[in-house]
Amino acid sequence: MSEPVAPPQEKTFRKFSHQQGAEYAQHRRDYHPKLYQTLVDHHTSTGGQFDTLLDVGCGPGLAARALAPHFRHVIGIDPSEGMLNSAIELGGESASSEPIPDGSVDLLVVSTAAHWFNMPLFWARAAQVLKPGGTVALWTNGSIIRLDDYMEPGNRHNRELYVNMQLPWTVPDPVTEFDKESFVRKEWGTDTPVSDLEKVMATTSPVARWREAHPDAANTEEDITRTMRREIEKAMHDAGVEEGKELLSGTAAAVMLIVKKKA
Numbered sequence: 001m002s003e004p005v006a007p008p009q010e011k012t013f014r015k016f017s018h019q020q021g022a023e024y025a026q027h028r029r030d031y032h033p034k035l036y037q038t039l040v041d042h043h044t045s046t047g048g049q050f051d052t053l054l055d056v057g058c059g060p061g062l063a064a065r066a067l068a069p070h071f072r073h074v075i076g077i078d079p080s081e082g083m084l085n086s087a088i089e090l091g092g093e094s095a096s097s098e099p100i101p102d103g104s105v106d107l108l109v110v111s112t113a114a115h116w117f118n119m120p121l122f123w124a125r126a127a128q129v130l131k132p133g134g135t136v137a138l139w140t141n142g143s144i145i146r147l148d149d150y151m152e153p154g155n156r157h158n159r160e161l162y163v164n165m166q167l168p169w170t171v172p173d174p175v176t177e178f179d180k181e182s183f184v185r186k187e188w189g190t191d192t193p194v195s196d197l198e199k200v201m202a203t204t205s206p207v208a209r210w211r212e213a214h215p216d217a218a219n220t221e222e223d224i225t226r227t228m229r230r231e232i233e234k235a236m237h238d239a240g241v242e243e244g245k246e247l248l249s250g251t252a253a254a255v256m257l258i259v260k261k262k263a
């Protein structure tokens with residue numbers, strides 16, 4: 001068997017403080033209700049059960065909380081203590097390092113995190129923990145951030161909307177438990193008011209790295225998120241958009257990839 005080459009480990013969220021986790025939870029926008037409904041409908045119509053949901057790279061638990069009403073058990077896992085602290089503050093019960101039993105998960109979701117994963121290892125482990133007929137859904141809102149000096153390979157993969165995502169049948173050792181015929185790719189375009197954009201941009205890892213490199217400018221008028229917002233507003237006003245009506249159409253394109261484990 002060939003050994004998968006591990007991508008560089010994500011480092012920014014991993015070292016998030018308690019406060020950074022709380023700020024992320026406060027400002028990161030939740031995903032559109034239609035995204036969740038599309039996923040629940042797909043899982044139902046393809047024979048999925050609703051006992052256990054696993055959210056990998058859960059951060060403060062946006063997806064876990066949104067989907068929780070459909071499931072009896074919900075598990076969120078994440079390597080960042082700052083993120084997990086926020087998840088617990090927002091109602092997560094406890095921290096535990098118990099392994100997830102094989103064959104126990106009905107729906108495994110990864111929201112805006114799979115671009116940091118070692119996908120060959122991910123698919124192999126996902127095949128173990130899922131029940132036969134279980135579903136994997138990976139999605140992201142993409143990103144409009146263009147801070148090239150602060151972009152990691154994972155950020156670029158995200159910005160490209162997962163066009164090069166490794167799938168169970170494209171990894172070096174294909175994971176044959178998944179059904180290639182079941183693969184679905186769905187795309188959306190969402191509109192963002194420019195006033196929200198600044199706070200949403202502040203939840204991204206390139207901005208966290210920019211702020212680390214420019215501590216005196218962070219959270220001031222010189223902050224990168226503030227100057228980007230001002231530039232966008234100016235371009236819009238120059239183009240005749242009225243003040244207060246600045247809306248970026250189709251900015252945050254979202255994509256969701258769904259794969260079923262064979263029944």
Ligand SMILES: C[S@@+](CC[C@H](N)C(=O)[O-])C[C@H]1O[C@@H](n2cnc3c(N)ncnc32)[C@H](O)[C@@H]1O
Binds near residue numbers: 056062063083110118
């Ligand atoms: C942009 S945040 C997304 C958090 C949450 N899923 C959401 O939708 O808001 C990316 C998350 O992936 C986590 N992460 C990074 N590398 C990971 C890995 N190898 N395995 C699991 N989670 C990872 C980070 O700690 C961070 O919480």
